[in-house]
Amino acid sequence: MSGADNGAPLRVEGLSLLTSRDILLDRLSFSVEPGEALALLGGAGAGKTLLLRALAGLSPKGVTVLGDIHIRGRRLLVTQDGALDPLRTLGAQFTELLARQSGMDERTALRRAAEALERFQVPAAARRLALHPHELGEAMRWRAALALAMAAEPALLLADAPAAALDPTQRVRLLSDLAAWTREAGTALLLAGRLQPDPVQAGLADRRLVLAQGRLGEPEAKPAPAPPPVEPAPSGPxxxxxxxxxxxxxxxxxxxxxxxxxxxxxxxxxxxxxxxxxxxxxxxxxxxxxxxxxxxxxxxxxxxxxxxxxxxxxxxxxxxxxxxxxxxxxxxxxxxxxxDPLMSIGAQLAETLESLQPPRSAADRAVRLAEALEEVGLPAAVLDLHPGSLxxxxxxxxxxxxxxxxxxxxxxxxxxxxxxxxxxxxxxxxxxxxxxxxxxxxxxxxxxxxxxxxxxxxxxxxxxxxxxxxxxxxxxxxxxARHPYSRALIAAAGLARPALHGDPPSPLRPPTGCALRLRCPLAHDGCAQVPPTLDPVAPGHRVACHVAQDGPPDGAQNGQTTP
Ligand code: SF4
Structure with missing residues (x-):
């Protein structure tokens, strides 16, 4: 199933995964070149995780694998939970992996580990190596998991929706650090997950594959994103x-x-x-x-x-x-x-109707429920289903x-x-x-x-x-937007790297002065002393920032703030 090839760390030819009843993946063929980042897109249930596990040699029991998977060099799979061993310190996990894969001594491995964490913007990296995964925040744990994977210098990194639960600001920074490192190291990256709008246009990936119901297809025909609504400002109280x-x-x-x-x-x-x-x-x-x-x-x-x-x-x-x-x-x-998982959708919607005044007859309720489903584009048959089957x-x-x-x-x-x-x-x-x-x-x-x-x-x-x-x-x-935080949120929503440092502060110990100052590229001494107030900068536009109140920050686009 795997073996040497013409230089591509991954080449897949006619890969199918079958059970006795279903075709899970259907004749997939593609390759990933050294240093290339390939985005694997597709909705829930499209087969992305199944494909990555098959490429890692971890197909579930009872599944027949047909076709060819050619892998050249070391492959590593980072699973959706970014699994780290909860019982061992980060340092122990790095040294064990590097000793096993490269015969590295402990001292060299720890130095390599600290460098790897620094690549993912982990502050005080050497000290973090003494920590266990549960002592890290979610974003830090993901940085450690990806740093561990990259420190092993894989030829092929299979990343299954990494950091999907993180806020976009943190997730996009993490993914752009990962893509930059794999390109520099010549690692082939297969990056699965929710990557919208377009990971290629945003520079996170060089190409994309779209998987739908187990088949590779054309990119989804997405409706063009709607512009912000232009509606008259509502009047009245x-x-x-x-x-x-x-x-x-x-x-x-x-x-x-x-x-x-x-x-x-x-x-x-x-x-x-x-x-x-x-x-x-x-x-x-x-x-x-x-x-x-x-x-x-x-x-x-x-x-x-x-x-x-x-x-x-x-x-x-x-x-x-x-x-x-x-x-x-x-x-x-x-x-x-x-x-309620035990009641049908129809029964639960009827319950809502019954609670309303004035009461309706049973026939009237049935008509109203059918109309309600029609309004949201669902067939009336959904009324008979239980929530779990939706x-x-x-x-x-x-x-x-x-x-x-x-x-x-x-x-x-x-x-x-x-x-x-x-x-x-x-x-x-x-x-x-x-x-x-x-x-x-x-x-x-x-x-x-x-x-x-x-x-x-x-x-x-x-x-x-x-x-x-x-x-x-x-x-x-x-x-x-004028505020550095707003600009970062908008940048991350477009998969552009947001211009913020570090992680959000703990709400238990917010910084003095401006709450953004430890992450803000425009922060100055005054930001630590005086919390900014929300003041108008134009009709209908208010901002709480000492710098942005004086005019739009340098760098015209959201997120690209020049320090
Ligand atoms: S007040 Fe200072 S720290 Fe806060 S957002 Fe503005 S420049 Fe940044």
């Missing part, structure tokens, strides 16, 4: 008004007996008019999801006020509260988790159908397309936009994908550690 909202979680008492709190939303104020759309952008820990949930009182605030149609929800009489519960609906990141795209649409049943006026979306990829994701967002326009729904859209948020909403807020650092029309941010 706000229907939702959030004033100085604070959400904090108790952390127990310090050794001095003082109460400690983790502040997640720190005095945020927003207002939303009828039919208005607002994106909440930020990395994990920015507070966007907690803010979205606190508005619906799914998370209790510790301060501030949320008013719906002029009524403070904390003190609303029962009738106003019932109305608000109907008017405000939410879409969660994992739609399946929001359904594909992710169907589950997202079923969740949307349920949220629309009460005829809400505001839809709060918390990463509603998180489980979707490629065409399915684009289709779902197009559907959401169309329904929103048709129903004149107000929309609050929380996402870590800045490009997506800017396409969905007319206006956007960028959040960092629970505070707004920039707010403007989406078109203004897309054309040239």
């Amino acid at each position: 706000p229907i939702l008004s959030v004033r100085d909202l604070r959400v904090a979680f108790p952390l127990g008492r310090s050794w001095r007996g003082e109460e400690r709190w983790l502040t997640v939303v720190d005095g945020l104020s927003i207002a939303l008019a009828e039919g208005e759309t607002l994106a909440l952008l930020g990395e994990t820990g920015s507070g966007k999801s907690v803010l979205a949930r606190a508005i619906l009182r799914l998370v209790p605030p510790v301060g501030g006020q949320v008013s719906w149609l002029g009524t403070d929800l904390a003190a609303a009489p029962p009738e106003a509260m019932r109305r608000a519960r109907r008017d405000l609906q939410i879409l969660f990141p994992d739609p399946l988790a929001a359904f 594909r992710p795209a169907e589950a997202a649409r079923a969740g949307l159908a349920r949220a629309l049943l009460p005829e809400p006026r505001l839809l709060v979306c918390d990463e509603p397309a998180a489980t979707l990829d490629g065409v399915e994701r684009a289709d779902f967002l197009a559907l959401l936009r169309a329904i929103r326009r048709r129903r004149r729904l107000a929309l609050l859209y929380a996402t870590q994908d800045a490009a997506e948020g800017l396409r969905v909403a007319r206006r956007a807020l960028v959040l960092l550690l629970g505070r707004i650092v920039e707010s403007a029309d989406s078109a203004v941010l897309a054309a040239g």
Whole structure:
């Protein structure tokens, strides 16, 4: 199955994987040259992981492998969990691997290990070698896993969706460091995963393959990404008004007996008019999801006020509260988790209908449920299915159908397309936009994908550690955000390397002054002394940054900030 070849570290000819009932991979042929980065794209279930495991010689039991896999030199597979041995220090794992593969002595191996970590921007690399994987944050663990793989100098690196769960800002930096190193070292890289928009255009890969249902095909015919919505600014009084909202979680008492709190939303104020759309952008820990949930009182605030149609929800009489519960609906990141696995979709949607006033007859309910599914592009047969038998795209649409049943006026979306990829994701967002326009729904859209948020909403807020650092029309941010953090988010969403250093600070120990200053390429001494306030820089555009308030940073494009 494997053997020497004409110089390509990987050449695959007519590779098929079969079970007694299915063709899992169907006659795949391709090669990867030394120093070439080949992106392997495809939706969930396309067969990417299966292919990488087959190339690593790890096909599952009961699977027949046909065709030829020619591998020249050492191959290494980095699995989706970036597996490191949890019981051994990083140093021990590096020295063992390098001794086994290259006969390296311990001292040389540790030096090589520190150099490898530095290639992935790990600060104080030599000291980290004494740590166990569980003592590292998620981003650091991924850097260590990829550094370990590259230190072994493989001829072929098979990377299965590395760092998929990291924020785009960290993930894109990691992948661009990896691609730079494999090119320099002459390692052939087969990089599978969700890489959008185009990894070749972004410079992360030299070529791409698209796998769909076990076959290699043409690149997906994606609808062109929609530009930021150009809609007239909504007029009229706000229907939702959030004033100085604070959400904090108790952390127990310090050794001095003082109460400690983790502040997640720190005095945020927003207002939303009828039919208005607002994106909440930020990395994990920015507070966007907690803010979205606190508005619906799914998370209790510790301060501030949320008013719906002029009524403070904390003190609303029962009738106003019932109305608000109907008017405000939410879409969660994992739609399946929001359904009861033991009940059919139809039964759960009917339950939602039954809870609404006025009550409907059974026949009327059946018609309404069929209409609800039709509106989201699902056949009525889905009503008879249980959540577990839905594909992710169907589950997202079923969740949307349920949220629309009460005829809400505001839809709060918390990463509603998180489980979707490629065409399915684009289709779902197009559907959401169309329904929103048709129903004149107000929309609050929380996402870590800045490009997506800017396409969905007319206006956007960028959040960092629970505070707004920039707010403007989406078109203004897309054309040239001012805050270094906003620029980094937008750059990473386009797979361009963001101009930020290091990892996000712990919300338990935020830096003094500006919360971005330890990662910011424009930081100066004053940034450590005085926290910037959110001030207007143009009509409708506010920024919290000492430098950006004086004018757009050098470097015209988002993310390409000149220090
Ligand atoms: S205030 Fe300073 S550290 Fe903060 S974003 Fe602006 S330049 Fe960077």
